[in-house]
Amino acid sequence: MKGNIITTEKCMVCGAILKHNDRRHGLFCPNHPQISCVKVFVVRFGRHIQRQFNNYDKAAQFLNGLRFKTGEGSFDIKDYASDKPYSFRVLSEKYLKRKANLKSFKEKKRHITVAQEYFYDSNVKYITGADIEDYLFDIKGISEKTRANYASALSDFFKWVLKRQIINVLPPFPEITYELGYRTITDMKTQQAIIIKVRELSEDRNPKIWTGIDLLATYVNLRPGDLLKIKEKDIDLEHGVITIHYPTKAKNKIKTVRLLPEHIELIRDLKNQFPALPELKFFRHHGGVRSQKPNTPFGPKYFKIWWDNACKELGVQDLDLYGGTRHTSTTEIARQAGTMSAREATAHETNKAFDRYCQFQNDTAFKMAGLLKKKKTDGKVLDFPQKAGKN
Structure with a gap:
């Protein structure tokens, strides 16, 4: 059979090399059978595999495994290469x-x-x-x-x-169940009060702070991270469109946002006030603050910091930027125009993700309740008894 177990140990009596004996499960002197290998067992299999073990059983198990894989046709030399390419x-x-x-x-x-x-x-x-x-x-x-x-x-x-055809089948993965929490939302009046407060706090420093937050509250397919990607050249005021690029290795994805007339004029004024090269980020610092270099882009938490400051000034608690802008506005769209319209506005691909944004019963459930009511009353509306009260 292919492969063998060898050793560097020799007979202490005659100096002969110890030989492998499958039947006796060890390596022994051919002249003195009572003398056996003690601690150096080397499996040699072909020209490229050589592995040392400190006892015979481990060496034999390894050798038999190689022989078995060779017999069934699954042997791959790379499994045993010293640089471990399949590790x-x-x-x-x-x-x-x-x-x-x-x-x-x-x-x-x-x-x-x-x-x-x-x-x-x-x-x-x-x-x-x-x-x-x-x-x-x-x-x-x-x-x-x-x-x-x-x-x-x-x-x-x-x-x-x-x-890459290194494995033939995916290993099974355990099921991991979890329930995503819902963000706190607010009403439109409170949302606007917070945005106005952000404007009061930040207007003198940088009017783009409150502008960005107002965009988040108006265009529900926008995320805070989207704003940070926008360059000056991505804003087409002639057609009222912002194009956001998502570069990946395979392809270049984009998202477009159509602007309302008031936002077109607002952004036009900001571009005139802070002219810049096309490649600069639109939401950037403009100087006047020692720790902020001019033309450096806003950080990932910059809008949140100002939102939280405004909430603190107004005494609004436990309302984060995402919940107060995108989630609140999405729920309001659903109230005014139905959940299907709200989902199209947010551009969500799955119901599960959309349900966390829109905290409002879907249109179908509401319509079905009406059909059931009509069926129960044979087309007549029931008069519910009024609570007894003092005359």
Whole structure:
């Protein structure tokens, strides 16, 4: 049979090389059968595989495994290469390089780095569903939503490995259930009061602060991160359109926002007041504050800071920027024009995501309630008894 177990140990009596004896499960001197190998067992399989063990059983198990895989046709020399090309560590680094231009790369890298520490040099071909479940539920101090994000990142990695034909089937992933919370929303009067307060607080420093927040509250398909992507050249005032670019490695996605006349004029005035080169970000600092260099873009939390300051001034509690602008406005659209119109306005692709934005019963449920009412009363409206009161 292919392969053998050898050793560097020699007979202490005659100096002969110890030979492998399958039947006796060890390596023995051909001249003195009572003398056997003690601690150096080397499996040699073909020209490229040589692995040392400290006891015979481990060496024999490894050799028999190689023979079995050769017999069934699943033997792959790369599984045993010294640079471990199929290890989780090596492949995940290649995977991250392929994903480096994604918008979500930082989060993806964070999740994969944690998995690298756990699986390290494990061969991806032999990572099972049980291994994945143990890994995911060994991560302490995270919510189930975050745990699901870790699972999603790992699943995407294994799909990439599958496409490279390193594995033949995806390992099963455990089901992770979670319920996303709903953001606090407010009424339109309070929303406008907050925006006015933001304007009062920030107008002298930079009128683009309250302008950005007003855009978020008006155009519900906009996100705070979208505003930070807008360059001067992305604003077409002639046609009243803002184009937001989402660069990825594979393609260039865009989002367009049609502006109302009042916002066209507002942005026109701001462009005249703060002229700039086409490539500069529109939402940027304009100087006057020591810690802020002119023409540097707003940070990711800049609008939130001013929103929170305005809420504090007005005594409004537990209302974040997202809930007070986009979620509140989406719910109001649903009240005024129906949930289908609200969903089209937000451009959500799934009902689950939209339901968290629109805290208002959908049109179908409301219409069905009316049909049931009509059926129960045979077309007649019931007169509900009034509460007894003092005359």
